[in-house]
Amino acid sequence: MVGGGHAGIEAALAAARLGARCVLVTHAISEIGRMPCNPAIGGLGKGHLVREIDVLGGEMGLAIDATGIQFRMLNTKKGPAVQSPRAQADKHAYQRRMGEVVLAQAGLEVIEGDVVDILAMPMDAASATCAGASDGASDGALTGEAAPRTKPAWRVRGVRLADGREIAGARVILSSGTFMRGLMHVGARQTIGGREGAVSAEGLSESLRRLGFTLRRLKTGTPPRLARDSIDFTLLQPQPGDVDPQPFSLRTEVFAPRQVDCHQVWTNATTHALIRANLDRSPLYGGTIEGQGPRYCPSIEDKVVRFADKERHLLFLEPEGRDDNEIYVNGLSTSLPADVQEAMVRSLPGLEAARLLRYGYAVEYDSVPSWQIHDTLETKPVAGLYLAGQVLGTSGYEEAAAQGLVAGVNAVRELGGHSPMPLSRGQSYLGVLVDDLVTKDITEPYRMFTSRAEHRLHLRCDNTEERLGPLALEFGLLDARGRRVLEARARYVDGLRALLAGVTVRPPGGGPAVVAAQYLRFPEVNLEGALAAGLAADPGAEERLHALRGALAEAAPAPHVRAGAEAQVENGLKYGGYIAKQARLLAQRDDLDLRALPDDLDYKSMSALSFEAREKLTRIRPATLGQAGRIDGVRAGDLAVLTVFLRKRRIVRRQGGGDGGDI
Amino acid sequence: MSDPIEMSQDTVVARATPEGEGGLAVVRLSGPEAMAIAARVFRGPGFGGGSGAGPVARRAVYGIFHEPIDAQVVEDGALAVIDEILALPLPGPHSYTGEDTVEFFCHGGRQVAALVVRACQAAGAVAAPPGEFTRRAFLNGRLTLDQAEAVADLIQAGSEQAARAAVAQLRGGLDAELGAVEWPLLDLLVRLEGSLEFSDDDDTAAVPAAEVRLTLEEARDGIETLLALAPAGRLLREGIHVVLAGAPNAGKSSLFNRLVGGERALVDAEPGTTRDIVTAPVRRGGRLYVLHDTAGLRDTSHLVDGAGRVETMGIARTKETVAQADLVLLLAEAGAAGGQAWPELAAGEASMAPAATLRVLTKMDLAGGGRDRTGLAPAQVDEKAGKPIATSSLTGAGVDDLWAAIERQVEAWRLDEAVSLGVVLNERHRQRLLECRDELTQMLALYEGATPGDEVAGTLLASLLARLGEISGRVFTEQMLDGVFRRFCVGK
Numbered sequence A: 001m002v003g004g005g006h007a008g009i010e011a012a013l014a015a016a017r018l019g020a021r022c023v024l025v026t027h028a029i030s031e032i033g034r035m036p037c038n039p040a041i042g043g044l045g046k047g048h049l050v051r052e053i054d055v056l057g058g059e060m061g062l063a064i065d066a067t068g069i070q071f072r073m074l075n076t077k078k079g080p081a082v083q084s085p086r087a088q089a090d091k092h093a094y095q096r097r098m099g100e101v102v103l104a105q106a107g108l109e110v111i112e113g114d115v116v117d118i119l120a121m122p123m124d125a126a127s128a129t130c131a132g133a134s135d136g137a138s139d140g141a142l143t144g145e146a147a148p149r150t151k152p153a154w155r156v157r158g159v160r161l162a163d164g165r166e167i168a169g170a171r172v173i174l175s176s177g178t179f180m181r182g183l184m185h186v187g188a189r190q191t192i193g194g195r196e197g198a199v200s201a202e203g204l205s206e207s208l209r210r211l212g213f214t215l216r217r218l219k220t221g222t223p224p225r226l227a228r229d230s231i232d233f234t235l236l237q238p239q240p241g242d243v244d245p246q247p248f249s250l251r252t253e254v255f256a257p258r259q260v261d262c263h264q265v266w267t268n269a270t271t272h273a274l275i276r277a278n279l280d281r282s283p284l285y286g287g288t289i290e291g292q293g294p295r296y297c298p299s300i301e302d303k304v305v306r307f308a309d310k311e312r313h314l315l316f317l318e319p320e321g322r323d324d325n326e327i328y329v330n331g332l333s334t335s336l337p338a339d340v341q342e343a344m345v346r347s348l349p350g351l352e353a354a355r356l357l358r359y360g361y362a363v364e365y366d367s368v369p370s371w372q373i374h375d376t377l378e379t380k381p382v383a384g385l386y387l388a389g390q391v392l393g394t395s396g397y398e399e400a401a402a403q404g405l406v407a408g409v410n411a412v413r414e415l416g417g418h419s420p421m422p423l424s425r426g427q428s429y430l431g432v433l434v435d436d437l438v439t440k441d442i443t444e445p446y447r448m449f450t451s452r453a454e455h456r457l458h459l460r461c462d463n464t465e466e467r468l469g470p471l472a473l474e475f476g477l478l479d480a481r482g483r484r485v486l487e488a489r490a491r492y493v494d495g496l497r498a499l500l501a502g503v504t505v506r507p508p509g510g511g512p513a514v515v516a517a518q519y520l521r522f523p524e525v526n527l528e529g530a531l532a533a534g535l536a537a538d539p540g541a542e543e544r545l546h547a548l549r550g551a552l553a554e555a556a557p558a559p560h561v562r563a564g565a566e567a568q569v570e571n572g573l574k575y576g577g578y579i580a581k582q583a584r585l586l587a588q589r590d591d592l593d594l595r596a597l598p599d600d601l602d603y604k605s606m607s608a609l610s611f612e613a614r615e616k617l618t619r620i621r622p623a624t625l626g627q628a629g630r631i632d633g634v635r636a637g638d639l640a641v642l643t644v645f646l647r648k649r650r651i652v653r654r655q656g657g658g659d660g661g662d663i
Numbered sequence B: 001m002s003d004p005i006e007m008s009q010d011t012v013v014a015r016a017t018p019e020g021e022g023g024l025a026v027v028r029l030s031g032p033e034a035m036a037i038a039a040r041v042f043r044g045p046g047f048g049g050g051s052g053a054g055p056v057a058r059r060a061v062y063g064i065f066h067e068p069i070d071a072q073v074v075e076d077g078a079l080a081v082i083d084e085i086l087a088l089p090l091p092g093p094h095s096y097t098g099e100d101t102v103e104f105f106c107h108g109g110r111q112v113a114a115l116v117v118r119a120c121q122a123a124g125a126v127a128a129p130p131g132e133f134t135r136r137a138f139l140n141g142r143l144t145l146d147q148a149e150a151v152a153d154l155i156q157a158g159s160e161q162a163a164r165a166a167v168a169q170l171r172g173g174l175d176a177e178l179g180a181v182e183w184p185l186l187d188l189l190v191r192l193e194g195s196l197e198f199s200d201d202d203d204t205a206a207v208p209a210a211e212v213r214l215t216l217e218e219a220r221d222g223i224e225t226l227l228a229l230a231p232a233g234r235l236l237r238e239g240i241h242v243v244l245a246g247a248p249n250a251g252k253s254s255l256f257n258r259l260v261g262g263e264r265a266l267v268d269a270e271p272g273t274t275r276d277i278v279t280a281p282v283r284r285g286g287r288l289y290v291l292h293d294t295a296g297l298r299d300t301s302h303l304v305d306g307a308g309r310v311e312t313m314g315i316a317r318t319k320e321t322v323a324q325a326d327l328v329l330l331l332a333e334a335g336a337a338g339g340q341a342w343p344e345l346a347a348g349e350a351s352m353a354p355a356a357t358l359r360v361l362t363k364m365d366l367a368g369g370g371r372d373r374t375g376l377a378p379a380q381v382d383e384k385a386g387k388p389i390a391t392s393s394l395t396g397a398g399v400d401d402l403w404a405a406i407e408r409q410v411e412a413w414r415l416d417e418a419v420s421l422g423v424v425l426n427e428r429h430r431q432r433l434l435e436c437r438d439e440l441t442q443m444l445a446l447y448e449g450a451t452p453g454d455e456v457a458g459t460l461l462a463s464l465l466a467r468l469g470e471i472s473g474r475v476f477t478e479q480m481l482d483g484v485f486r487r488f489c490v491g492k
């Protein structure tokens, strides 16, 4: 594993826990698990990912539960499918804890160093031949592009550090974050480094290029940090945590966080005028920054320019730790020069005397566009090399951690000759994330949103255990305690459902008698109400419920486990109709996901495909027809062409003809 | 029917240009044996007994087209010459079909082309069924499905109007019309999702249910409009089927001949003359009509002889034809006293086009010498059906009125609109649109009861857009997010 960020941590822990012998090489052990930006975990879509990572045995949920200082469930005014937990972390505590867990992990050795080279040997000549290279009949529309190379040209064998040391590895997972040729900007001042106070990784980009990778420059930014003791909080609107905070992890047993407030503050006309007056000093507007930044996380200068008619923008002051003097200004990401940042901050009420502990900055870095990986996260050009995290063009701790877990598990499975993790868009946000990575042409740092999931109503936080638990058990990703809690929870869910389906209740408002499960679908009824009605109708039900709860409490005493299970049962029933409908609608498309597209198709020569489809298919090389259909620009007509082609090819093969590859 | 994508190893031949007037006809010979067969019937540079090196690809050569060498009786080494023509060798894959192809350019239209086709068959080629070249082109990856469909429409285009519509579709008329349905839905989705993803922010107010309803209703109307154009697609492709029906001796065949402009159907004073369906195409005003003359409708149960049996069969065919008609001309003999009653027609099967009926009085020249200007017998008066069109096949009176009435009826099917929009729906499009319409109807039904949450509406809407995208090829996720970020100023 290269890189002890959020991706590297989950990759290393997952691999080691599956019994592989692992080495994690990272620049600084003390920096393992650092949060270079927002001191928070979760959020819409991201919270879903953390829950999934957790059920699959990952560490992120446990860590934030242990070190969080404010927990909020977002979107409580909306339906349960789009509710997602978010927590402020004490970032030092979080980092410390992650470091300890990693260092304590059996089978995992941690080495400090700078990896400058991925070591790889050429695949033997025979297996490295390029399919399609023999084709002379393509129409020339795409000439000048390399023929599709479907077999990896290299096999990884380890890494080399800057000091010359070589570390052998049958599998290498690269999660170097924002470090490859990292370049930070504050106004016109440029500093080399992957993030503040850190070095950059200078050698790796060249090493990857030599192995045949295409790289792309991306950019992200972070706001200034303020001294807590220089802020007059009496002028600010506090934002407390939830009264009844819920943990992320199924495995968290003791959970009683001492919560702190965040605060809200609005920008004003003075702030905006300052920004406008100094735009020419922003590297973003001066054209110094070439990397593409994320649209969803614009810098304050972007906001002021793009939403010129908005008079104010909302900012959040978030403590970076319980006792920390540093305050993170969420919403004020900027790369304006230091003096402008200071003036900007001091134009805000309550912040007139604020001291800036650290300035906001933008960072540019090299990433590896993700069409160069398989859905296992193994790279296409180099067998045995996996990529995970920000280096693949995503952004965010959760997205990184999710990929780290997938890469770690898959690398070990593959080493042992086992099948990779089956992930699908219909079963998890992890599946959505990975499929998007291998399907979309990602030109800005990728962030998870619930709207990316077409099965959104099914992919809820509350049923993560049911969706991914069986996979976790089958792959052996959970320790004994995790397994016990998971199984007890599943039994409770089943029992509760059976109970609701087995008693008939008479709705108080009149109307015909219905089973309690049906009654629960009434808009005004919740689980508690349905259970109460059920117990009233059937004297035996009370005893059964009691037994179910007793069994659960014995195996999983933490109250949040029961709360989560009950939310799952309630929401599953309430959404049931919609989910079934969605499933039906999507089943057809999911069928296409089972139809594999051979590795060696030469799309360029299929002139029946639209030009755009040929170009995209050649680059992305989808694994299935379904994935092909999700590529922007690939039309139903193109899919029909592919379908016909596949059938024709089968027929030709059956008749003992050529390979049919010269359509 | 054979599997449409089964590959055939036959070499096929057929005229590649439409049957008809034109001075030049192209005969296409396509398949693995194309070059060899050509060499058996054509002698010119690179072909036949000429120079040893084969034909030069893509270079047209003049030469002599003759009966196949082994088929003709060779006398004095002479070839049975058919004509002097141009041949264009097109080795695969750079041909229309993607296979080895030779195209022959024949002067003199029909006649020579038919001889060329026959000679190729005699030399080993198989007659190509209609659409075969396009089918092969598609299978060999030379055409996109949409193009293949449009080309197929063009080939079958019986009229100029159909050809124009097919061309317009190649240019993407349907796409634009679909876009007009998609974009407002996308905009709605953006707002729904914006309110979900950033509900903590101040400027992402929930979308009022009434607005959601309105947008969904408008989208449904838009799809209905497109669907309303669906019959037009078929009418343009296949022509408008007009069936003449009425009692025996009503004058159907006589009127048919008038409308067709030729003595195509037999006319006789004896009732029951027409037994089988007589069909003839008519091009008029840029449109293609297919006219059908039928056997007279009457009760044949009292007839026991062979003639009765044949007539009964004829009547059964008439009914079938009527059931598939786009437009039925219901004929009855005029005459104040002796006029025939309108025949009863069983309700046609539900066809894609709304089957319409026009009532026509015949033999007006015989009707009451002008005493009764309508020529209607009491039994023929039907307030609901309105005034029938009075005609005489003898004098030709009223025939123009009848055409005018037919054209008015066709106007109502909005063929011109379909042509100008370039929207010619095929069955695949129509099915998808029907599904989308039903989907919208179901979503609207949700809004009748308790308003579904934005997350439900957004999810359903996204899947609807994905279905529309199956026709339009647009994938909306990124565009939707783009819209969210453009519209809502969001922090992290």
Ligand SMILES: Cc1cc2nc3c(=O)[nH]c(=O)nc-3n(C[C@H](O)[C@H](O)[C@H](O)COP(=O)(O)OP(=O)(O)OC[C@H]3O[C@@H](n4cnc5c(N)ncnc54)[C@H](O)[C@@H]3O)c2cc1C
Pocket: A002, A003, A004, A005, A006, A007, A008, A025, A026, A027, A028, A031, A032, A034, A035, A036, A037, A038, A113, A114, A115, A116, A175, A176, A177, A178, A179, A180, A194, A195, A196, A200, A201, A204, A220, A221, A222, A297, A361, A362, A363, A388, A389, A390, A391, A394, A395, A396, A397, A400, A401, B492
């Ligand atoms: C300035 C800035 C602003 C950000 N803003 C946002 C934001 O607004 N929203 C958001 O969601 N996310 C943001 N992030 C991103 C978030 O921090 C990352 O997505 C997340 O940390 C990625 O995790 P990772 O594991 O991929 O990489 P990182 O957390 O970057 O970890 C990489 C690790 O690898 C090590 N490493 C790298 N190269 C080498 C090498 N060659 N040899 C040895 N060790 C190496 C590094 O030392 C580091 O420990 C920001 C990050 C930065 C730096």
Ligand SMILES: Nc1nc2c(ncn2[C@@H]2O[C@H](COP(=O)(O)OP(=O)(O)OP(=O)(O)O)[C@@H](O)[C@H]2O)c(=O)[nH]1
Pocket: B246, B247, B248, B249, B250, B251, B252, B253, B254, B255, B266, B267, B268, B269, B270, B271, B272, B273, B274, B275, B294, B295, B296, B297, B362, B363, B364, B365, B366, B391, B392, B393, B394, B395
């Ligand atoms: N005077 C006059 N005679 C007509 C006219 N139209 C048809 N007839 C005569 O009516 C007789 C029947 O005409 P057809 O056209 O054969 O009638 P039909 O409806 O086809 O009859 P069947 O095929 O037997 O059912 C023939 O003798 C025609 O000459 C008309 O407009 N004027």
Ligand SMILES: [Mg+2]
Pocket: B252, B253, B254, B265, B266, B267, B273, B274, B294
């Ligand atoms: Mg007749």
